[in-house]
Amino acid sequence: MSDAVLSTKNLVKTFGALKAIDDVSVDLRPGEIHAIIGPNGAGKSTLIAQIAGALRPDAGSVWMGDRDVTRLDTSARARLGLGRTFQISALAMEDTVLENVLLGALGHSGKPWRLFRKVHADAELRARAMAALERVQLADATHTRTSALSHGLRRQLEVAVALTLNPRAFVMDEPMAGLGAEGSKVMTGFLDGLRQEAPILLIEHDMDAVFALADRISVLVYGQVIASGTVDDIRRSAEVRRAYLGEDA
Amino acid sequence: MIAERYINAVVLLGLLVVPSYALMVDEPFTITLATRAVVLALAAVGLNIALGTGGLVSLGHAVFFGLGGYAMGILAFHAQTYAPLSLGIFEIGGTKSMPIIWLVAIVVSALAALAIGLLSLRTSGVYFIMITLAFGQMFYYFAISWSAYGGEDGLSIYLRNDFPGLNTLQPMPFFGLCLALLCLALILHWRLLLSPFGLALNAARQAPQRVETVGLNPMRLRLVAFVISGAVTGLAGALFADLNRFVSPTMFSWQLSGELIVLIIIGGVGRLFGPVLGAILFVVLEHWLGAVTDFWHVWLGVILLLIVLFARGGLLGLLTGKEGPHV
Structure with missing residues (x-):
């Protein structure tokens, strides 16, 4: 125990x-x-x-x-x-694949309050997000809208978001x-x-x-x-x- | 289909060209109409931050619009009557200075948004709509019974307030000020959308569970958005009061809250220029159709119906061929 x-x-x-x-x-x-x-x-x-x-x-x-x-x-x-994934994918469907993992990276960084910095220009967040996508073989779909992903790829994205949290x-x-x-x-x-x-x-x-x-x-x-x-x-x-x-x- | 940024550029250009032309041919009323559109657009840009990006359907944004209006009305009233304004233990004089009035309008509405947000953001969906509506009605009836500042009749301000270096009594400089503030608000919303905060807020609207499971607090994100949103709408209220040189409880009315939502839906929810396009159309209809028939709202209703049924992305969605604001 x-x-x-x-x-x-x-x-x-x-x-x-x-x-x-x-x-x-x-x-x-x-x-x-x-x-x-x-x-x-x-x-x-x-x-x-x-x-x-x-x-x-x-x-x-x-x-x-x-x-x-x-x-x-x-x-x-x-x-x-604690890294949780959902039974029914709980992802931001209108956002791109990258944005969904960036959200995870943002949660990990604990700094969501920067109001005037560009999130896509943050090298640290981006590196963490891309690393997670590469691990689930979604790096090719970075700029795909999440709603356009197949069911299976969404499951992989679920896991990728959890991975960004280490x-x-x-x-x-x-x-x-x-x-x-x-x-x-x-x-x-x-x-x-x-x-x-x-x-x-x-x-x-x-x-x-x-x-x-x-x-x-x-x-x-x-x-x-x-x-x-x-x-x-x-x-x-x-x-x-x-x-x-x-x-x- | 046309790229959204070209439409935005055309809208902005139109807002520069039409009043300039009106100035040349000496039609000051057109400039006043354009100012009305710009100020309503500013109020709706504020609401769009909460509603479009945050997914918070507030039916009480007239609270902030009215607070901005009364901030202007009360400060200017004390300035024009030379009676000091008593704040309990100390007294201050009124002011006719726009920058100070704007600052007060922003701070007061931001604080109100913080208090209202803390209470109402515990609820969601139809309960959130109802609780924001209830706050709106509270302020509305309070203003009606506040006889020191005109009660039901409202307050008239004899002269428009001052801005350093500009003659605000003329329509064009005042229009310019309003347009500049609208542009600032649009830049604010645009930068928010690109920021980490915007990403998280956007996700909190679409998948709040997800936002929690990555360690962020959706309620705090929404509260900050609600405060920013209220502050922008409050600033618009101060400008609206200055445009009419008049404030009254109708600025707090739920019809106004509803109209702001309608503007956004017509233009395109969550899109940067959605509220701007919606406000322009609203003012044009109000003016042209209003001259033809007293029942012009019926036609506004028909347009709203058509857009809700057939063009979910609003006018911008229709023109760009993209239903959502994203990608």
Whole structure:
């Protein structure tokens, strides 16, 4: 527990009578990909919203390293090094690809208040933004309007924006969603290399990708973690098969 | 399709040529009309920073317009009656100096925008529209009941205020001042759009979640935009009062807030010259159609309807063939 980059302790979130998240403790250690899987409605999105700071937990806490960030909002957690990507791309669609990553670089610099300097002329911001684009192979699309990008390229841009923050931990909400087989493969390869830079808490429906990538898997069902362990542990777990994979054990 | 910068240049050139021609053929009223267009454009440029770039549909920008107007009215009133203006513990004299009046108008409306913004920016969408409208109505009814400064009847200022080195009583120098200030406001908006702040504000309108996840605070960005926006509209209010030598509570009316939005939509939301083009069209229609029929607003409504239905980018969108202000 002690070396965890990101962790939750006994998180609880109820919506009316529904316990969306019920006493969930997960952690993310350096160099790993920790996948959270579970059927629809299991509470994955609620969990990620609480980790990112978009939703206040009713009880329990969220930690970044040994710092309790439960009371900090999304932007404060981002400044502490939490890099989040969204399930449905949340990008400035009217802006160019470059402008979207420049926004990330701007967030990293912490200096959005320069009212009279040209943002495109800032060499430091630009270098950081271009470096991120090159890593996701979007450098050719620098001046393309984001709304003109294909779905797959938008997912890559999502990751690029997170990269500009130099995060200590990534939280990714279904980065493979809507990608074809080919796109999925590219993204899998990319995330595989990324874990050395910063560990990834991965929420994903694509089981092939999860089994290929994850160092650890936690299974969330009805707001509770019913199993947690290595890929092999999870594959073998009878309870998981019953509850999630829908097989008769 | 025509590049937007050429259209902008033509609009600006028109604003120079038409009044100059009117001066040559001795038609001062045309210059006054042009001044009215320029001042309304300035007010709308202010609103465009909040509405177009920031995505903040304020139905209360008449507050700042009115505050600018009353800043001028009150200072000039005390100057023309030689009665000191009492500010609680100390007293100051009124002034007829435009630069001082402008500064006061800017500061007062910026402070009001800060206070209103702090309260209203917690909401969004239709609630934001309603809360800004509510502030507008508060100021409107306050002005009506403020009998010390004319109440419902408003305040007349006998002589236009002074600007060092210019005879502001003549229409042309005053027009020149207003046009210069409009150009400054346009430069301000243009530089904002290119700046890191503009990039972040633009993104906060399109994807606020994203702005938060990169560690920026969308609400603070919007607040700063709202304050700048209010200050510019406040300056326009002071000029409008000087143009008419009259201030009244109608400067605070929600109809005026609505008209400013209409100007922007007609010209092109979020586009630098959108409000300018909208204001010119508005004043031209008001003058020409207003001479033909009292119901000229109906035709303004028809134009607005056509633009909303068929030309989402406003006149500038129609002319450039690009719906959005970007790329």
